[in-house]
Amino acid sequence: MRVLLTGSSGYVGSVLAPLLLEVGHEVVGCDTGLYRRCHFNGHEADIRTLEIDIRRLSTSDLAGFDAVVHLAGLSNDPLGDFRPELTYSINHQASVRLASLAVDAGVSRFVFASTCSVYGAAAEDWLNESSRLNPVTPYAVAKLNAERDIGALASETFSPTFVRAGTVYGVSPRIRFDLVLNNLVAWAASTGEVRLKSDGSAWRPLLHVEDLARVYVRLLAARREDVHMEIFNAGSSEENYRVRDIARIVKHTVPGCRIVFAPGAVADQRNYRVSCARMREKFPDFEPRWTVSDGARQLYLALERHPVPPTDFEGERYSRIAHLKSLLRDGRVTEDMYPGAGIDSSLRVS
Secondary structure (H helix, E strand, C coil): CEEEEECCCCCCHHHHHHHHHHCCCEEEEECCCCCHHHCCCCCCCCCEEECCCHHHCCHHHHCCCCEEEECCCCCCHHHHHHCHHHHHHHHHHHHHHHHHHHHHHCCCEEEEEEEHHHHCEEEEEEECCCCCCCCCCHHHHHHHHHHHHHHCCCCCCCEEEEEEECEEECCCCCCCCCCHHHHHHHHHHHHCEEEEEECCCCEEEEEEHHHHHHHHHHHHHCCHHHHCCCEEEECCHHHEEEHHHHHHHHHHHCCCCEEEEEEEEECCCCEEEECCHHHHHHCCCCCCCCCHHHHHHHHHHHHHHCCCCHHHHCCCCCCHHHHHHHHHHCCCECCCCCECCCCCCCCCCC
16 A cells, blocks of 8 residues: 555654555655654654645645555643643644545545543443543543544545554654653653652553554555444553553562652543453454563663653653643744744655
8 A cells, every 4th residue: 555654753653654664555654843853762764754734734645645544643631731722623623634635635544543542531441442432631532523523534435444542652763751651661760769640540551652553554454344434442451550550560670669659649530441352353363462561671671771861751852742842932833833943854855
């Protein structure tokens, strides 16, 4: 396939692009390059990249593609809370507009990066793709609305698929340390403290970034009838953890560290554990390769080789909200999150 990968230089995209190339797809990226200063370690795929905000793409930009894998957007709940109106504009409205452009351009497959955050405040129940949804943040609401409105475009010639990812972790060339496992390992490796920012009681489904990338690869390889208008909880049902249990895994991984609670740590309203049985039943040949224990060790060893201090992993380099606030402060993005005059141009542009 000829695949347009939006968010190609992001945390997930920089892992997914080489995997798509490896199985023989022709890949073109689409990325504004806002996170080019957030490089951690490793090499990114050498792909042609459209340096265009998804809100400014046109039908002609999508001409000739067989599939769109749409990862781009404002990622995570803190960023959504910071600018909820932009989260709705980009993650919902611009995603639906992109799908509409894909329809007009004759793109047949559209794989949308959604989130398990749509389950929201779900208490102790196990959740599947048909469970009641209770999103509690602008980020989750925007993703859910996008699922609904992209789905409304489905036809005999346009086939959308929705991937609800859990909390992602693991090493990437554009790593994020504002994700729970990555953050806990970073604190432990740099300070000797596994620093919990909540009371640790909430459930989370966890998924390694490489396994998430492999989900997208598998879905593109699937027959249309197996993925048309399907929603998949991505990952493994066995990899649901309370946050306090994730902290214990980190404590056993990083020598000599101890668990502490940050000032003001309280219960997290977001609380959900999900079943990934549908993915396993539909694609019995697919199995995630990583566990949280394996991922914690991978992160620890990476941080041993390339130490990152708290000023970086809690600051503007590796925290998405801190990074975008710094770009706003420096005039490198506009108030509407379009790239400003200060953004350097180093991506390959079509």
